[in-house]
Amino acid sequence: xxxxxxxxxxxxxxxxxxxxxxxxxxxxxxxxxxxxxxxxxxxxxxxxxxxxxxxxxxxxxxxxxxxxxxxxxxxxxxxxxxxxxxxxxxxxxxxxxxxxxxxxxxxxxxxxxxxxxxxxxxxxxxxxxxxxxxxxxxxxxxxxxxxxxxxxxxxxxxxxxxxxxxxxxxxxxxxxxxxxxxxxxxxxxxxxxx
Numbered sequence: 001x002x003x004x005x006x007x008x009x010x011x012x013x014x015x016x017x018x019x020x021x022x023x024x025x026x027x028x029x030x031x032x033x034x035x036x037x038x039x040x041x042x043x044x045x046x047x048x049x050x051x052x053x054x055x056x057x058x059x060x061x062x063x064x065x066x067x068x069x070x071x072x073x074x075x076x077x078x079x080x081x082x083x084x085x086x087x088x089x090x091x092x093x094x095x096x097x098x099x100x101x102x103x104x105x106x107x108x109x110x111x112x113x114x115x116x117x118x119x120x121x122x123x124x125x126x127x128x129x130x131x132x133x134x135x136x137x138x139x140x141x142x143x144x145x146x147x148x149x150x151x152x153x154x155x156x157x158x159x160x161x162x163x164x165x166x167x168x169x170x171x172x173x174x175x176x177x178x179x180x181x182x183x184x185x186x187x188x189x190x191x192x193x194x
Contacts, residue, residue, distance in 0.1 A: 007069025011037075011058045014152075016160065016178040017074060024181055031065060033058035033073065047084060048126045051075045051111030056124050059115040066117045070191065073113040076178050078155030080106035085155040091145055094156035098144070101155060103135035105169065108154065108176045112183060114191050123191050127180035129171030133157075136165045154178075 008028040010017060021028055037057040045053070059073030078085040080101050088094035107128050114123045144163065150156040159166055159176040166176075174181040 007066075009062065009066050009069055009071045011062050011071050011073040014074075014178050016158075020174055020177060020179045020181055028072070031062045031071075034061040037061040037073075047077060047079045047107070047109040048111070048128070050084070051077055051109045052113075052124050052126050053111070055111035055113040056115075056122065059113040059122070063115055063117060063120070068117055070188075071113075071115040071117065072184075073115065074110060074179050076108060076110045076154045076175070078106055078108050080104050080155075087152055087154055088150060088156045094150040095141070095145060097156040098133075098136075098141050098150075101133045101157070102141070103133065105130065105132050106155070107131070108159075108171075110175050110178070110180050110183075112180065112187060114187050116191060121191070123187055125183055125187055127172055127175045127183045129173070129175045129180075130169040131159075131176065132167045132169055134165035134167070140165070 008026060010021065010028050010030045011033045013032045018030065037054065054075035055073040058075065059071045063071060081104065083100060085097045088097055107130055109126060109128050111124065111126050144150065149158055149161050157163065157166065172180045172182055
């Protein structure tokens with residue numbers, strides 16, 4: 001059993017984050033963050049700064065609903081050649097993202113915020129994973145789009161879908177899925193150390 005607070009609250013609607021936490025043995029409740037916590041990137045904001053800010057905003061949006069425990073906020077985004085790739089709004093947007101990624105090195109950034117209640121101690125850190133997408137054919141790309149598996153996923157793909165055309169070059173595999181579990185474990189140790 002991993003080190004964890006007596007009450008852990010996940011500020012996310014992501015089924016992948018829930019799966020990662022449950023598979024690692026964490027016990028937690030889920031409270032969806034307020035819609036206002038999801039904002040666009042600010043001028044001159046780096047990918048690390050963006051995901052850190054959104055993770056913090058998600059945790060902050062539900063902090064007053066939790067009397068005691070630790071709130072976990074997280075945000076993930078893909079980046080390729082300076083272009084940030086969030087969740088696609090529709091199939092055409094997903095196609096544009098996948099075409100931009102095809103045959104390219106890219107990165108997935110996650111921001112993680114732990115917000116401890118009632119003392120309101122916060123800890124925010126980021127993680128990055130380097131990936132390479134194979135130069136997939138138009139036919140393979142369209143077949144993936146037909147599957148709708150891209151919906152709700154940063155960069156329009158799910159590493160956990162085991163597509164065979166995404167290679168992990170360096171970094172955390174769970175980060176690409178949506179929550180860097182190694183970083184999270186270290187953050188719990190840091191937060192709960194006397």
